[in-house]
Amino acid sequence: MDDFAENYRHHLAFVSGSKDTMPITVGNIVDALEALGGEAHYSDITAQVLKVAQAPFPADPAASVRARLQERCSDYKAFKHKQDLFESDAGTGIWRFRQWRKASPQPSQLKEELDIYEGFEGRLVPKLHLVRERDPKLIAKFKATLAEARCEACSINLSEIYGALAADYIEAHHKKPVALIQEGSATTLDDLAALCPNCHRIIHKNYPMSVDELAAVVAAPNGFVGDVQSARDKRKSWKDAVYAAIVRLVNSEHASNFTRQNLIEHELAKIIADVNSKGETPEQTLSRVLQELKSAGVIDFIDNRGTYRLN
Ligand SMILES: [Zn+2]
Numbered sequence: 001m002d003d004f005a006e007n008y009r010h011h012l013a014f015v016s017g018s019k020d021t022m023p024i025t026v027g028n029i030v031d032a033l034e035a036l037g038g039e040a041h042y043s044d045i046t047a048q049v050l051k052v053a054q055a056p057f058p059a060d061p062a063a064s065v066r067a068r069l070q071e072r073c074s075d076y077k078a079f080k081h082k083q084d085l086f087e088s089d090a091g092t093g094i095w096r097f098r099q100w101r102k103a104s105p106q107p108s109q110l111k112e113e114l115d116i117y118e119g120f121e122g123r124l125v126p127k128l129h130l131v132r133e134r135d136p137k138l139i140a141k142f143k144a145t146l147a148e149a150r151c152e153a154c155s156i157n158l159s160e161i162y163g164a165l166a167a168d169y170i171e172a173h174h175k176k177p178v179a180l181i182q183e184g185s186a187t188t189l190d191d192l193a194a195l196c197p198n199c200h201r202i203i204h205k206n207y208p209m210s211v212d213e214l215a216a217v218v219a220a221p222n223g224f225v226g227d228v229q230s231a232r233d234k235r236k237s238w239k240d241a242v243y244a245a246i247v248r249l250v251n252s253e254h255a256s257n258f259t260r261q262n263l264i265e266h267e268l269a270k271i272i273a274d275v276n277s278k279g280e281t282p283e284q285t286l287s288r289v290l291q292e293l294k295s296a297g298v299i300d301f302i303d304n305r306g307t308y309r310l311n
Pocket residue numbers: 151152153154155156195196197198199200
């Protein structure tokens with residue numbers, strides 16, 4: 001430890017005006033475990049904590065370290081049902097970050113994310129979500145599919161601000177709600193959205209929020225949040241929206257027959273507004289939904305030229 005650090009610690013002890021011991025925190029242990037490469041015996045973790053944590057220390061620091069580890073390990077009775085951060089092979093005294101994989105994610109990134117998610121206590125911990133988003137192979141594949149590094153929510157390409165410093169910088173966001181991500185299930189490229197760091201933070205801060213909803217806020221004057229709620233309230237399923245469109249169409253034409261082409265010409269824009277998402281290929285989606293409505297007996301084919309009847 002250098003003199004500056006030593007002096008600073010004394011200074012802190014002085015300004016705090018207290019001789020009470022400083023508790024060893026979960027943050028101390030995350031820092032220590034990172035410094036030790038993600039996995040270490042608890043005695044080494046303790047030694048590392050004592051190098052950097054704020055004195056005066058508790059009487060039995062090793063016991064405090066073990067207590068903190070066990071409080072954040074679901075394999076122990078002492079588990080506090082907060083974040084499940086650590087794991088240990090019973091009896092070895094060796095602890096590591098749960099699901100820790102050497103070299104990925106980067107320790108400093110993980111620490112940063114854990115700091116953010118301290119705010120999520122009592123809710124589903126999005127750790128699994130983060131692990132998925134940080135799978136380097138998947139992200140490399142995902143980025144390779146992007147024409148450019150443009151944010152799907154706010155449309156910025158960071159190189160417009162930072163030039164070459166931000167060339168191709170974009171983050172992958174897992175669109176599936178955390179509750180639907182199963183341990184061991186595969187993440188596909190379709191599950192990911194490209195977001196700039198700001199939008200990525202904001203979407204997690206307001207979890208659960210869809211990329212479309214965030215885009216609506218960004219597009220609204222001053223990010224008016226009421227627009228998100230009304231978008232959520234008004235959103236219809238494709239099936240409901242197409243059915244409503246068919247009813248409008250046959251009523252306006254006073255006939256029970258209609259064609260797919262008429263539906264596209266007169267109603268597709270309204271359908272897209274109703275479902276609040278265009279998707280890549282709305283006409284294909286429309287065809288699929290017509291097929292579903294036919295299977296359900298709501299409509300029937302009359303000929304092979306795209307004429308239908310509302311039953
Ligand atoms: Zn953005």
